[in-house]
Amino acid sequence: xxxxxxxxxxxxxxxxxxxxxxxxxxxxxxxxxxxxxxxxxxxxxxxxxxxxxxxxxxxxxxxxxxxxxxxxxxxxxxxxxxxxxxxxxxxxxxxxxxxxxxxxxxxxxxxxxxxxxxxxxxxxxxxxxxxxxxxxxxxxxxxxxxxxxxxxxxxxxxxxxxxxxxxxxxxxxxxxxxxxxxxxxxxxxx
Amino acid sequence: xxxxxxxxxxxxxxxxxxxxxxxxxxxxxxxxxxxxxxxxxxxxxxxxxxxxxxxxxxxxxxxxxxxxxxxxxxxxxxxxxxxxxxxxxxxxxxxxxxxxxxxxxxxxxxxxxxxxxxxxxxxxxxxxxxxxxxxxxxxxxxxxxxxxxxxxxxxxxxxxxxxxxxxxxxxxxxxxxxxxxxxxxxxxxxxxxxxxxxxxxxxxxxxxxxxxxxxxxxxxxxxxxxxxxxxxxxxxxxxxxxxxxxxxxxxxxxxxxxx
Numbered sequence: 001x002x003x004x005x006x007x008x009x010x011x012x013x014x015x016x017x018x019x020x021x022x023x024x025x026x027x028x029x030x031x032x033x034x035x036x037x038x039x040x041x042x043x044x045x046x047x048x049x050x051x052x053x054x055x056x057x058x059x060x061x062x063x064x065x066x067x068x069x070x071x072x073x074x075x076x077x078x079x080x081x082x083x084x085x086x087x088x089x090x091x092x093x094x095x096x097x098x099x100x101x102x103x104x105x106x107x108x109x110x111x112x113x114x115x116x117x118x119x120x121x122x123x124x125x126x127x128x129x130x131x132x133x134x135x136x137x138x139x140x141x142x143x144x145x146x147x148x149x150x151x152x153x154x155x156x157x158x159x160x161x162x163x164x165x166x167x168x169x170x171x172x173x174x175x176x177x178x179x180x181x182x183x184x185x186x187x188x189x190x
Numbered sequence: 191x192x193x194x195x196x197x198x199x200x201x202x203x204x205x206x207x208x209x210x211x212x213x214x215x216x217x218x219x220x221x222x223x224x225x226x227x228x229x230x231x232x233x234x235x236x237x238x239x240x241x242x243x244x245x246x247x248x249x250x251x252x253x254x255x256x257x258x259x260x261x262x263x264x265x266x267x268x269x270x271x272x273x274x275x276x277x278x279x280x281x282x283x284x285x286x287x288x289x290x291x292x293x294x295x296x297x298x299x300x301x302x303x304x305x306x307x308x309x310x311x312x313x314x315x316x317x318x319x320x321x322x323x324x325x326x327x328x329x330x331x332x333x334x335x336x337x338x339x340x341x342x343x344x345x346x347x348x349x350x351x352x353x354x355x356x357x358x359x360x361x362x363x364x365x366x367x368x369x370x371x372x373x374x375x376x377x378x379x380x381x382x383x384x385x386x387x388x389x390x391x392x393x394x395x396x397x398x399x400x401x402x403x404x405x406x407x408x409x410x411x412x413x414x415x416x417x418x419x420x421x422x423x424x425x426x427x428x429x430x431x432x433x434x435x436x437x438x439x440x441x442x443x444x445x446x447x448x449x
Contacts, residue, residue: 004265011269020277020340146281146340158340 021158024144025173032171035164036138040099040128043111043120047131050097051168057094057186058164062145062157064102065114065127070159074098075118077161077176082125084183090124094186101140101147102155103129143170195240199294203233207290216280219331219342219350224357227270227293234298246303257312259304264319266296271327273338280341321361328354 009015017023038050050058061078063071078096085094098120100106106114106129114120115127130136140147147157161182163172174182205211206229215226238246250256269275270293278285308316330338331351337344 004262008265008269011275012272018272018274019338020274020281021336023274146277148341148343150343156337156343158337 020144020146021160025160028144028170028173032165032169033142034168035142035170036135037168038099038135038139039131040097041108041111041131042122042126042128043108043115044122045108053095053097053164054168055166056092057166059094059096059182060143060162060164061096061098061159062101062140062143062147062162063098063114063127064100064155065106065110066102067154070157073176074159074161075114077179078125079119080179081161081182082119082121084179085124094124096120096125098125098127099139100127100129101136101145101157103131103133103136144173193240196237199233199235199237199240202229202236203290203294206230206233212286219276219339219346220353222276222279223271223350224353227289230290230293231267231298231301234294234296234300235302236298237294238299238302241303246306249303250307253303256304256307259300260308260312260316263297263300263304264316266292268323270297271323277339277341280339317361317365321358321365324354324361325358328352328356328358 012018013023013026017026035050039047040050041047059078059081061071061074063074065071075098078098082090082096098114098118100111111127111129115122115125119125120127130139143162145158147155150156159176161174161176161178162170163174163182163185165171172182172185174185206215206226212226214221215229216222241249250259253259270279270289275285275289279289280286305313328351331347331354334347337347339347342350
């Protein structure tokens with residue numbers, strides 16, 4: 001009986017996480033982990049690597065530009081953050097990346113259109129697509145993001161804001177309505 | 191040679207472990223929760239029931255009775271009903287393997303060993319636990335504002351929630367029907383299983399065994415007797431072996447005639 005309850009306790013991270021989403025967030029809080037580097041292309045066609053952002057805090061959201069539901073909420077949260085981060089810190093200390101997990105369909109014009117729609121400026125907030133499918137797979141695995149086709153040409157995916165520290169470690173996964181907590185963690189009070 | 195039921199259970203388990211069937215069963219949340227998991231548990235149950243009565247009794251004695259078995263089964267089943275366990279089984283090969291092993295070994299087999307010796311109150315506890323678990327999970331899947339499983343679509347979650355609630359209601363109505371119209375506790379399955387496991391040879395003397403035989407015969411012929419009472423006036427001379435009146439008369443002669 002005790003062994004059974006112990007196993008259930010261990011299997012739910014101390015009765016703290018009953019869903020995979022809760023478990024991945026808890027795991028990251030307890031053990032920050034490095035994320036693999038990624039070759040990216042932004043809405044202006046500029047190419048760079050995620051590793052170029054070492055030394056800056058990066059907020060990452062996973063989207064696809066045709067999304068009408070969750071990604072819009074993610075974009076709204078990013079717009080909120082984009083407005084609240086002091087201009088002198090934006091791009092220099094903190095950067096926002098909307099990463100597409102559908103790079104085949106999300107070409108540069110699609111990224112640009114999405115950026116225009118939501119107010120991504122291309123410096124502090126960039127809308128990007130990975131250039132290598134294998135790298136994208138490893139990146140999604142490291143973050144614990146699961147993308148499944150919804151049968152109507154779109155996708156369903158777990159939506160959250162991923163916080164990478166200056167060393168490129170994933171240290172926090174925040175919900176869309178936890179922008180204030182995220183700011184507190186970033187050390188930005190406004 | 192292993193008992194036939196154990197061979198059937200092993201064959202079913204092997205079939206369920208095959209990637210194409212596994213993929214199909216895990217493709218929707220409803221099939222995963224309500225077909226795949228129960229079938230895997232059933233393989234363990236059938237295999238355990240295939241053991242001889244002596245072996246089952248030996249294992250129960252080693253565990254200290256049927257209750258530990260049933261508790262292990264309930265706790266393990268509770269884990270595999272969690273959304274994160276479903277996700278893990280889907281996305282992590284290690285967890286998928288753990289599901290294939292633990293459901294027969296820690297849910298089905300313990301139930302197969304413990305259930306037959308469980309008292310009515312403990313059985314009621316297990317049923318109540320099952321019905322409440324299904325109802326709460328179903329309600330959660332229907333009411334949750336988010337996807338609870340990363341590996342399944344919202345539409346599949348709603349579908350699974352609906353089926354879980356339907357199943358909970360079905361089990362509850364079945365239990366209620368049994369309560370209202372089912373057999374008396376004296377005639378319950380547990381009593382019959384106890385009789386089957388211990389036919390009375392050890393505890394009853396020859397007289398007791400004779401009485402037990404008569405009781406069983408009376409139960410077996412009871413419907414015929416009722417039919418016969420309405421039938422006998424017009425069928426007094428019936429001699430056919432299948433005729434209820436004739437069967438009842440033969441039984442009366444064999445059981446009730448003074449010796």
